[in-house]
Amino acid sequence: MADKVLMKGNEAIAEAAIAAGCRHFFGYPITPQTEVAAYMSKRMPKIGGVYLQGESEVASINMVLGAGAAGVRVMTSTSSPGISLMSEGISYIAGSDVPCLIVNVERGGPGLGGIQPSQSDYFQATKATGHGDFHLLVFAPSTVQETVDLISDAFDLGDKYRMPTMILSDGLLGQMMEPVVLPEAKEPTDSKDWAAKGHQGKRKHNVVNSLYIDPSELERLNRERFQKYEKIKETEQRAEEYLADDAEIILVAFGASSRIAHSAVDMARKQGIKAGLIRPITLWPFPEKFIEKHVGHAKSFLSVEMNMGQMVEDVKLTVKDRKPVRFFGRTGGIVPTPKEVFEQIVKINGGDC
Amino acid sequence: MSDLNILLAGFGGQGILFTGKVMAYAGLMEGKEVSWLPSYGPEMRGGTANCSVCLSDNKIGSPLVTNPDVLVAMNLPSLEKFENDVVPGGIIIVDSSIIDKKVARKDVTTIYIPASEIAENAGIKGAANMVILGKLFKETKFCTPENLDKGLQKTIPARKMDLLDKNRLCIKLGTEN
Numbered sequence: 214m215a216d217k218v219l220m221k222g223n224e225a226i227a228e229a230a231i232a233a234g235c236r237h238f239f240g241y242p243i244t245p246q247t248e249v250a251a252y253m254s255k256r257m258p259k260i261g262g263v264y265l266q267g268e269s270e271v272a273s274i275n276m277v278l279g280a281g282a283a284g285v286r287v288m289t290s291t292s293s294p295g296i297s298l299m300s301e302g303i304s305y306i307a308g309s310d311v312p313c314l315i316v317n318v319e320r321g322g323p324g325l326g327g328i329q330p331s332q333s334d335y336f337q338a339t340k341a342t343g344h345g346d347f348h349l350l351v352f353a354p355s356t357v358q359e360t361v362d363l364i365s366d367a368f369d370l371g372d373k374y375r376m377p378t379m380i381l382s383d384g385l386l387g388q389m390m391e392p393v394v395l396p397e398a399k400e401p402t403d404s405k406d407w408a409a410k411g412h413q414g415k416r417k418h419n420v421v422n423s424l425y426i427d428p429s430e431l432e433r434l435n436r437e438r439f440q441k442y443e444k445i446k447e448t449e450q451r452a453e454e455y456l457a458d459d460a461e462i463i464l465v466a467f468g469a470s471s472r473i474a475h476s477a478v479d480m481a482r483k484q485g486i487k488a489g490l491i492r493p494i495t496l497w498p499f500p501e502k503f504i505e506k507h508v509g510h511a512k513s514f515l516s517v518e519m520n521m522g523q524m525v526e527d528v529k530l531t532v533k534d535r536k537p538v539r540f541f542g543r544t545g546g547i548v549p550t551p552k553e554v555f556e557q558i559v560k561i562n563g564g565d566c
Numbered sequence: 567m568s569d570l571n572i573l574l575a576g577f578g579g580q581g582i583l584f585t586g587k588v589m590a591y592a593g594l595m596e597g598k599e600v601s602w603l604p605s606y607g608p609e610m611r612g613g614t615a616n617c618s619v620c621l622s623d624n625k626i627g628s629p630l631v632t633n634p635d636v637l638v639a640m641n642l643p644s645l646e647k648f649e650n651d652v653v654p655g656g657i658i659i660v661d662s663s664i665i666d667k668k669v670a671r672k673d674v675t676t677i678y679i680p681a682s683e684i685a686e687n688a689g690i691k692g693a694a695n696m697v698i699l700g701k702l703f704k705e706t707k708f709c710t711p712e713n714l715d716k717g718l719q720k721t722i723p724a725r726k727m728d729l730l731d732k733n734r735l736c737i738k739l740g741t742e743n
Contacts, residue, residue, distance in 0.1 A: 219590055219602065219720075245606060328606070389629045390587070390602040392594050476627025548630050 217392040222357045222382060223248035225393050226316055227256065229364040230288050234401040235314070236262035237287040239276035241269055241295065244328045245384035246318035249290040270295045274302030274315075281311035282421035284408025286368055286401060290316035292384075293334050294325060296342070303377060304343030308423030310407075310438070312371035314364065315349070316380045318387040321546035329546025330384035330469055333520035338381050339497040339527070346435050348442055350378040350449065351496040353467040357391035363494070365396055370449065372405070374441060381496060383519070385469040385548060445498055452500035453492040456482065457507055460489025462561055465504070465528050466517040467493045470542075470549065474517045477554035486562045496524070504531045511536055513561055517554055518542040568623055570708055571631045575616035575648055576640025576661075581695035584721060585638075586617035588699060592709040592717030593621040601629035614644050621708055636706060638698055640681075642667060659701055661694055677701060684739050693736040700740020 220228070227249050230238075238253040250266065257264035263280075267273035273289050280287040291299065296317050306313060319334050321327035338351045352367055354360040360382060367378040403410070409419045425431040456478060457463055466474035471492040481488035491507065493500045504514075513536055516525035525540040532538050541557045543549040572589065574582045583604050593600040603618040618631035636657045639645035642665050645658075652658055654673040662678040669676040679701050681694035703714055715734070722730055 217594060219587065219594060219600070384606070385603070385629065388604060388606050390590060391626075391629075392600060472626070473628045475625070479627075548628065550632055551627055 217394055219390045220357060220393050221248055221388060221390050222360055223318065223387040224252045225357050225361050225395075226290065226364060226380065226382070226387075227252035228395055229361040230314065230368075231256060231260065231262070232396050232398045233286065233365040233368045234399040235286040235288050235368065236260070236401045237277075237280045237285050238262070238264050238289065239267055239273040239280070239287070240289045240291060241267055241273050243292045243295050245320055245330070245387050246290050246292040246295075246316070248387070249316060249318070270298035271302065274299035274306070277313050277315075278302055278306050278309065278311060281306065281313040282309060282408065283410045284403040284405040286314075288314035288316065290318065292318045292320045293322050293331070294320075296334060296337060300337075300343040302343075303349070304345050304347065305423045306377045307343070307347035307349065308345060309421050310375040311377065311421060312368075312375055313377050314367050314371060314380065315377060316382065319381065319383040321544065327546040328384065330386075330548055331519050331544065331546055332381075332383060332468060332470060333523070333544060334381065335496065335518070335520060335523035338379055339499070342379075347438065348376075348497050350374070350376060350445065350498075351381055352379070353381045353494060353496050354386065355468050355471045355492060357386065357389065358393045359494075360386065361393050361395060365399075374445060375407070376441075381468065383469050384546075442498075449495060450498050450500040450502050451494035452503035453494060454503060455490040455492065457489035457491055459487055459510070460507070461487040461510075461512040462489070462515060462558055463507055463511045463513075464488065464490045464515050464517055464554070464558070465493070465524065466490065467496060467524065470517050470519050473549050473551050473554055476551035477517075477558060480551060480555040481558045481562075484559070486558060488558050493524070499527045499531070501531045504528065508532055508535050513537040513539065515539045515541060515557060515561060517549065517557075519548065520544050570621045570636065570706060571634050572619040572621075572636045572638070572702075573616060573631045573634035573648055573651075574619065574638040574640075575614055575644030576638075578615040580615070580640050581692070582615045582640065583617050585695040585699050586619045588714075588717045588721045589619050589621070589702075589708065590717075591720040592713045593619075595713040595716045595720075596621075596709040598622060599624060599626050601626045603629045603631075614641065614647065616644065616648075636702060638702065640664060640694065640698070645669070657705055659698055659705070661698060663694070675705075677705065679740070679743055681740070684743055685736055688735060688739055690732045690736055693733060696733045696736035697740040697743070700737035701743070702740075703737070704741040
């Protein structure tokens, strides 16, 4: 096994992408994500890859579309306001069925907001990253190691389903260092038979496009894409359960806030309160199956987020009024403390809220 | 030692983040779960730089240390900002060549060490952080001496390896003063 090294989350994102065979990076710097681009700018030229800083996020995401359409592994990374700028391009990418990896190291919003960690782009990532009917496969790692592991999966599943994928990280996970074991490096491949690239006149040319003037054709394509989404919902849901099997109060939290929720569950258990945690690893598809399993025995659910309450809506849609679903969050770049979350659990346990 | 949450704070350029990284690597060598989290953004420029380090036998929850077991204060604003956050029974290590003020709290162990002066007298200006690290190591024994040294070797970049022995000397001076 390879040695454990200490790496910043952002640097680990870059190194993991390279290990997964990515040789094309287009982006534009923004705090707290800049180390991804900085690392890529150092490494890519040494391994025959492309690092290109576009003149803006809008330019960068369209370069991603171009490279992806040519069939190579390609990625970009940015932070919250940057995703808003990229949203048009992301919609084109989804409409063109082009795989690529988009990394969002979230910061507080709306607007320019702040630069401290946040999870306030959950809605944007899972419901409407751009105009039109589409989804991204969205992964939410909670450690630096998991970030590394999910990047490889995100590239592979993006290729498998021909769709853009997203790693939803945040300033905390991006800036912190933890021990990681990097995966063995894969060689880049570009063996996609649909890709629009040189073919020396040996076959019919491929077209990668998102413009369909005929409504019936566009409807057919959208329906096909949604059949694919249904299959993904069936097979790709991921979550981690922690002490959930006998839990009466089940916390639901992803990414950085799940680490705090985990500590709060431990504090509650020490006081004899039966608390547990479900940590969604895929945000889209939302891991309904993992929640559904526990609706019977749980007395209530508590969604813990670093925003004003976004994922809680998906928890409610899954629980369907069978049990109370509550929310606790901090926003604007404030990271909740385990004690704050624990106090919410105590309050719920006392039944006075 | 079981869990140890450390907050290191001072000016940018004092080697706060570096010190934290040595500790995190030493903890990793020790087989601990570790995390290192820097402050980032505008406060890094001219104000206070700080760094959270967690060493634990268990999975680390929040890597953000809000109530440290050990606070290292290398300038006055840092001491004033974080003094009241230290857990009762915790430790505050103060670079007394930079900070005149005494710690008001009575429920913590306060250690005053003229780290900058010690480093300067040893001819290694700017290595006060390593003197403090030596002191912190002596007080908490957060790892074995061998692993501390391995942590140091892992953290010093290859192009600065000529400074290894000077750093070692400052750590040693910290343990002796």
